[in-house]
Amino acid sequence: MAQNCLKCLKYTMCFANFLCFMCGVAVLSFGVYMMVNFRMAALTPTLASFNSANMLLISGIVITCVSFLGFLGALKENRCLLLTFFLLLFFLMLVELTAACLLLMYEGEIAAIVKEDLNKGLEKAKGKNLNSTYVMSEWDVIQEKLDCCGVYNASDWGDKVPDSCCPEGCHTPNAQYRQKGCLVTLQNFFEENFLTTGISVIVLCIIEVLGMCFAMTLFCHISRSGLGYKL
Known part of the structure; x- marks a missing residue:
């Protein structure tokens, strides 16, 4: 029974990371489109590196890389990849929370x-x-x-x-x-989307925590059973 549950967990992780990978590719493609067709560097040069196109581009690259790492680690039952996936998710969650706090502190x-x-x-x-x-x-x-x-x-x-x-x-x-x-x-645009942005960050953090829990559960099972890459 336990083996069946862990197999279900493994393939659930693979499927979820595959969906995240496809979403990352879509975000990356949209970021490239925005960068080519909708630039504001001349209007806001100080914030040019933080415009929506660049953020989408960076987010797409990060999502595709991390999700591919999680997919491969779960599929191959590789402890090293699963641990790296866990640490990256934890680091990303800290970065998101820090960025949200800084935006609130330095809004003015x-x-x-x-x-x-x-x-x-x-x-x-x-x-x-x-x-x-x-x-x-x-x-x-x-x-x-x-x-x-x-x-x-x-x-x-x-x-x-x-x-x-x-x-x-x-x-x-x-x-x-x-x-x-x-x-x-x-200003009105950012105020109207403030609640949506906050909810999105919270949902994203919950997804990351679930991914971390799944990765660590699979990691511990592989360690106990003696399978996968030996650290």
């Missing part, structure tokens, strides 16, 4: 950095050089996607209000500017 400082970067990006977009053209294209994308205009409102652009500030184009009769600034829109 992060908001100030984003505000400063947006103001600098807007000043560059008003310039008359090749770099300003690139920055302007990013502003057009952001203003259309987020339905916003300028940092605070359309007056930030002065007499150079771009067409992306108007839903139907600013050169049409009775054109109306988008009411909200991009800074307020970004």
Whole structure:
């Protein structure tokens, strides 16, 4: 009976890690797509390395590597791989909890950095050089996607209000500017998704704890039975 339960545990780990591996590949692919088609480096240079595309890319790589390690360790009943899988999950859980705490502690400082970067990006977009053209294209994308205009409102652009500030184009009769600034829109977006993000972190930590428990249970069984790689 115990052997059947442990076999069930082994194949459950294999199946769960295979699903995680496929999810990791999907996240990695989406991160590459976002990096190519949706860049904000010119708007928020200070936070450029922490934008959503890079985060998706890094997350995809980590998920695929760790899940493949867990899948192979369970399938081959390899104690070394299972122990490495356990330690990596434990380390990732600590990193996630630390990052969540830092975001809560330095929320005001992060908001100030984003505000400063947006103001600098807007000043560059008003310039008359090749770099300003690139920055302007990013502003057009952001203003259309987020339905916003300028940092605070359309007056930030002065007499150079771009067409992306108007839903139907600013050169049409009775054109109306988008009411909200991009800074307020970004703040509202993060506030609205704060609860969802917190729940996601908690669920992810629970999954990681379960994975650690399964890996250690299988590791102990292999150790008692004398199977697998000898440490």
